[in-house]
Amino acid sequence: MKGLRMDGTAIRVMAVDDSPITRKMIKKALEPEGFAIIGEAANGRDAVEMYNKIKPDVITMDVTMPIMDGLKAAQVIKEQNPAQKIIMLSAMSDNDIVAEARGWGIVHFCAKPFKPEEIVEKIMQVISE
Numbered sequence: 001m002k003g004l005r006m007d008g009t010a011i012r013v014m015a016v017d018d019s020p021i022t023r024k025m026i027k028k029a030l031e032p033e034g035f036a037i038i039g040e041a042a043n044g045r046d047a048v049e050m051y052n053k054i055k056p057d058v059i060t061m062d063v064t065m066p067i068m069d070g071l072k073a074a075q076v077i078k079e080q081n082p083a084q085k086i087i088m089l090s091a092m093s094d095n096d097i098v099a100e101a102r103g104w105g106i107v108h109f110c111a112k113p114f115k116p117e118e119i120v121e122k123i124m125q126v127i128s129e
């Protein structure tokens with residue numbers, strides 16, 4: 001159970017993606033490992049609002065979303081809490097996106113499509129830092 005800490009508490013994750021299928025896939029990958037999906041959002045604006053209420057340990061953040069994209073949402077959240085752990089999930093191997101996100105202190109990326117074990121391992125890596 002990689003999603004559980006030594007004290008038995010679950011690592012709390014907020015999944016942000018405009019695709020319900022992708023959010024479901026993230027849940028299916030993480031919940032069997034003991035992670036708790038404590039919130040889901042389908043756009044950046046809702047993600048920022050929800051973030052302030054639930055304060056997850058890790059955020060998985062899609063890039064391309066309506067209303068507010070994941071880069072903007074990640075920037076806003078990082079300004080509020082520079083220590084917040086965010087993993088950008090991107091279908092694009094776009095160097096500009098990576099460079100822009102790095103500028104805001106986001107250093108973790110997971111390329112879409114990803115395998116369930118890849119997202120699990122990425123979160124383990126982020127949590128251990």
Ligand SMILES: [Mg+2]
Binds near residue numbers: 017018062063064065
């Ligand atoms: Mg998207």
